[in-house]
Ligand SMILES: Nc1ncnc2c1ncn2[C@@H]1O[C@H](COP(=O)(O)OP(=O)(O)OP(=O)(O)O)[C@@H](O)[C@H]1O
């Protein structure tokens with residue numbers, strides 16, 4: 073067999089110790105593994121006379137030859153020469169590579185164990201045929217912690233040998249089994265160089281049915297892991313196209329709406345302090361919380377389409393065992409996991425807990441304050457005082473730290489604080505929202521983890537967008553709460569914060585929006601039936617305020633043509649933060665970049681490749697009512713742009729006009745043909761309500777009654793021209 077044809081995918085290392093082989097026959101075990109598809113075998117026997125070793129190796133060689141698979145001998149050049157097998161595997165304390173090569177010749181396969189970059193480069197330089205990189209995890213036979221390098225160590229070695237220009241085949245070894253093989257491979261592989269396979273010992277030799285065990289491992293090795301498809305795809309896209317940083321803002325609203333519409337399960341294994349608060353935050357954002365710290369339950373819960381939060385705020389030995397069970401269950405189900413390493417740098421116990429959890433499974437999101445993230449990265453000097461947030465790093469160091477950790481773990485990392493940093497290892501974002509008030513009450517970081525879990529459960533295919541959407545939802549709600557006149561301290565902040573979380577959700581979820589186009593003072597005398605446009609807009613603004621429908625307002629060249637008319641100003645003030653934008657423009661259409669990218673306007677056909685390439689659900693459209701002037705210019709162009717962006721447009725016929733009345737009818741006919749709904753203010757309002765049982769019905773009926781006279785006049789004055 074040619075060296076380049078060797079299949080390293082599943083590399084079997086033998087072990088005849090009673091603890092692993094038991095009373096099974098080694099030849100039989102190897103035969104079964106070969107039948108399953110093992111592509112290379114290493115005979116590794118620490119004890120035994122030379123003669124005995126040669127006999128055993130000879131017997132094995134007969135079997136491997138039958139399957140056209142190479143047999144290597146661990147450490148013993150003499151045994152390999154005596155048997156005439158295909159090569160050897162040497163460790164750092166064994167015979168050196170150059171001598172072994174001289175003795176065995178160029179055709180022999182020689183592999184070398186390496187556990188750091190220097191050893192790896194030396195082995196590649198010396199002409200090793202493959203590297204055995206490890207130890208990945210501690211095993212009963214390998215407990216020398218100096219050599220335990222984890223997946224981060226494997227990846228570091230692969231990156232360095234790729235940078236040095238070597239393509240030497242590589243497998244990793246140490247504690248690899250069916251429960252971790254996909255994650256080990258996923259997290260170990262660099263962009264430039266991946267592993268060719270994994271070496272296993274007890275996962276096959278110690279299995280009750282070695283053939284079934286090897287078949288299972290091979291099937292896991294050959295398919296992508298159930299998690300993290302978005303990062304794999306993104307890094308591929310990046311290396312192929314150097315894709316630019318995606319514009320996330322248009323994608324935020326749809327995530328908030330997706331949580332509202334799918335009510336995802338947020339399974340919290342959280343600390344004793346925040347159970348109730350985190351559950352209320354989950355409800356406020358539209359998720360379905362379950363606070364369950366019992367690991368055995370996770371297998372069932374993981375199948376319900378939600379996400380898991382592991383928050384080690386009040387960790388204890390039982391808790392740790394439970395987290396591991398749940399982590400395994402969620403990884404197997406391919407559902408997301410958010411890890412909140414609360415107080416990670418406060419005690420030795422917590423530092424160890426972080427290591428244990430990180431070695432036990434794949435974490436989609438790691439979220440913590442600065443001290444916690446430093447500790448997760450491996451800063452052993454970090455001494456946190458309790459669970460509180462404090463900061464010593466510069467902005468660029470924070471950004472670099474989250475990016476490096478995300479890159480290393482192939483996940484999304486969030487560092488919270490006054491400014492938050494988020495990275496998927498490729499791009500890094502800084503978020504300046506939030507309020508210091510969040511630091512005055514306990515558990516805000518923890519309930520942010522819960523919020524993230526719900527978003528990521530709804531948008532697993534684009535985790536970083538989901539995470540940022542959750543953070544914006546959470547932090548903007550906190551800002552709005554903090555600004556409320558009824559909030560005077562941490563006590564009043566909490567209920568207001570829950571209310572604002574829920575309010576943002578309801579506003580975003582409704583999908584109904586209104587646009588007030590250029591109703592300015594200077595147009596007054598020129599516009600046909602201008603007072604009717606104003607009275608219908610008043611009615612619309614009053615109703616929008618009752619129904620909590622976001623409002624977008626523009627003016628055309630405000631400096632010259634004046635502000636929105638004074639009659640509407642008190643209503644805009646009353647609408648308060650429902651007025652999501654009040655912008656001046658020179659462009660005729662209201663579809664300005666600041667409006668098009670507003671979270672309320674989900675991206676559709678105009679939303680750019682980012683939207684469709686990275687979200688699993690189709691983007692949602694909004695239903696937008698338009699009033700204002702002039703019908704045939706700004707109103708027409710706004711409506712056409714909205715339609716083009718995939719939104720539904722309702723042109724309120726008793727609320728739009730032009731200088732010449734003849735223009736109006738033509739404009740409306742054109743918009744109708746383009747797909748807009750041309751309707752009246754009253755019809756739109758009743759369609760919005762849908763049901764007289766809604767709580768706002770009475771208030772809207774009052775508006776309709778109070779404005780009945782103006783509505784009549786507007787219909788008569790304006791609609792005569794709009795057939
Ligand atoms: N000074 C600040 N200004 C604005 N936002 C802040 C400030 N401090 C914290 N936040 C926000 O508060 C939230 C929690 O972050 P923090 O770093 O306080 O978490 P934490 O220490 O893990 O909290 P806890 O342990 O109480 O759960 C984040 O959304 C963060 O952006």
Ligand SMILES: Cc1ncsc1CCO
Nearest residue numbers: 343345385386414459515
């Ligand atoms: C105060 C506290 N102690 C352990 S967990 C926790 C909640 C905030 O992290």
